[in-house]
Amino acid sequence: MTEFELIDACFRAGSARDSGLLIGNGDDCLVWQDASPLAMSIDTAVAGRHFPEHASPERVAQRAFLPALSDLAAMGAEPAFFTLALTLPTPLDIDWTQRFAKRLLQLADHYGLVLAGGDTTAGPARVISVQMHGRVTQPLRRNGVQVGDEVWVSGQPGLAAAALPLILADRENELSTTWLDAYWQPQPRIELGRKLVGLASAAIDVSDGLVADLTHLAQASQVQIELDLERLPLPTDLVEQLGFDAAVGCVLAGGDDYELAFSAPPNRHAALLELSAELGLPLTCIGRAQAGDATVSIRHNGEHYRSSWPGFSHF
The missing domain is CATH 3.30.1330.10 (PurM-like, N-terminal domain)
Structure with missing residues (x-):
C-alpha cells in the first residue's frame, strides 16, 4: 500500500x-x-x-x-x-x-x-x-498569576500515575475502571478552559505533574506558589492502596492527568464553586500565590513538606 x-x-x-x-x-x-x-x-x-x-x-x-x-x-x-x-x-x-x-x-x-x-x-x-x-480571542496564559491569587486544580490528579505501573506490567485486571480511564482516556477540559476566560488569571494543563507544571506558572509570573497538603484532592482508595506518601506523590508529581491548574483572585472563589457545580466537575482550591522566588512550596500541618517524587521528564 x-x-x-x-x-x-x-x-x-x-x-x-x-x-x-x-x-x-x-x-x-x-x-x-x-x-x-x-x-x-x-x-x-x-x-x-x-x-x-x-x-x-x-x-x-x-x-x-x-x-x-x-x-x-x-x-x-x-x-x-x-x-x-x-x-x-x-x-x-x-x-x-x-x-x-x-x-x-x-x-x-x-x-x-x-x-x-x-x-x-x-x-x-x-x-x-x-x-x-x-x-481564541482572549487566551489564558501562564504569566498572569498575581500575588494574593488562589490556586486551583480541576478533577482528580494522581490516578493516571497510580495506574501506570500496573499497566506497564500488563496487570490491568487489578485496576478499577476509574483508574484505567484516567490513563487511557484523559478528559481534556475544553469547556472548563473556555469558561475560565474572564475568571482565571493564568492556567496550565497538568501533564508533567502538578508541582512541575505549577512551577511553570510561578516562573512565568515571578511569584511563589504555596500549596496546602490538607487541601489536595486525595482519594481514599489511592491512600488505602498506596499509602499516604506514595498517594501524595502521585497527586503532586504523577503527571498524565491533563487536568487544569489555574489561578484566580479570591473574589472569584464563589463564582468558581458555581462553575464547578454547573459543569459537574470538582474544582479544588489548593493554595495561594505570594511574593517570593519563582518556586512552589508545600505546607503540611503548618510545616514545610518535601516530596521526593520528580515530575515527568521528556529526556
Missing part, C-alpha cells in the same frame, strides 16, 4: 467540517481563513515512551489525541482543526492502522475538529505527532 492509498483508506472518513478550511487534505499545504486568532500546539507520542508498545490502536489514538487537545483547553481555546504526522514500522500493519484511524476520527468528530492535513512515513517505531489549532 502506498502512502496515498493509506491516507485514502484510513484518514478521509471524518465527518467534522469547518468553513474556515479553504484547502485541506490532498494539497501541498492546507489553507485556513478565520476571523479569530488561532492557538497552535503540537504533541509527539513515541511507542515505548508515551504509550506501551503492546497497547491497542484505539488506546494509542486516545493517548496521542486527547493530551494534545488538552493544550487548547489550557488556553481557553475553541477546537478548530488538527494535522497529523504519522510514522509507522514496516511491514505495514493495515488492520492496526485502520483501527487507529477510526478511533482518531471518532475523537475528532466528538470534539468538532477537522483533520486538515498531515504526513505519513515509514520508520523503526510508531511515532505520532498531532498539531492542534483552536480559535
Whole structure:
C-alpha cells in the first residue's frame, strides 16, 4: 500500500467540517481563513515512551489525541482543526492502522475538529505527532498569576500515575475502571478552559505533574506558589492502596492527568464553586500565590513538606 492509498483508506472518513478550511487534505499545504486568532500546539507520542508498545490502536489514538487537545483547553481555546504526522514500522500493519484511524476520527468528530492535513512515513517505531489549532480571542496564559491569587486544580490528579505501573506490567485486571480511564482516556477540559476566560488569571494543563507544571506558572509570573497538603484532592482508595506518601506523590508529581491548574483572585472563589457545580466537575482550591522566588512550596500541618517524587521528564 502506498502512502496515498493509506491516507485514502484510513484518514478521509471524518465527518467534522469547518468553513474556515479553504484547502485541506490532498494539497501541498492546507489553507485556513478565520476571523479569530488561532492557538497552535503540537504533541509527539513515541511507542515505548508515551504509550506501551503492546497497547491497542484505539488506546494509542486516545493517548496521542486527547493530551494534545488538552493544550487548547489550557488556553481557553475553541477546537478548530488538527494535522497529523504519522510514522509507522514496516511491514505495514493495515488492520492496526485502520483501527487507529477510526478511533482518531471518532475523537475528532466528538470534539468538532477537522483533520486538515498531515504526513505519513515509514520508520523503526510508531511515532505520532498531532498539531492542534483552536480559535481564541482572549487566551489564558501562564504569566498572569498575581500575588494574593488562589490556586486551583480541576478533577482528580494522581490516578493516571497510580495506574501506570500496573499497566506497564500488563496487570490491568487489578485496576478499577476509574483508574484505567484516567490513563487511557484523559478528559481534556475544553469547556472548563473556555469558561475560565474572564475568571482565571493564568492556567496550565497538568501533564508533567502538578508541582512541575505549577512551577511553570510561578516562573512565568515571578511569584511563589504555596500549596496546602490538607487541601489536595486525595482519594481514599489511592491512600488505602498506596499509602499516604506514595498517594501524595502521585497527586503532586504523577503527571498524565491533563487536568487544569489555574489561578484566580479570591473574589472569584464563589463564582468558581458555581462553575464547578454547573459543569459537574470538582474544582479544588489548593493554595495561594505570594511574593517570593519563582518556586512552589508545600505546607503540611503548618510545616514545610518535601516530596521526593520528580515530575515527568521528556529526556
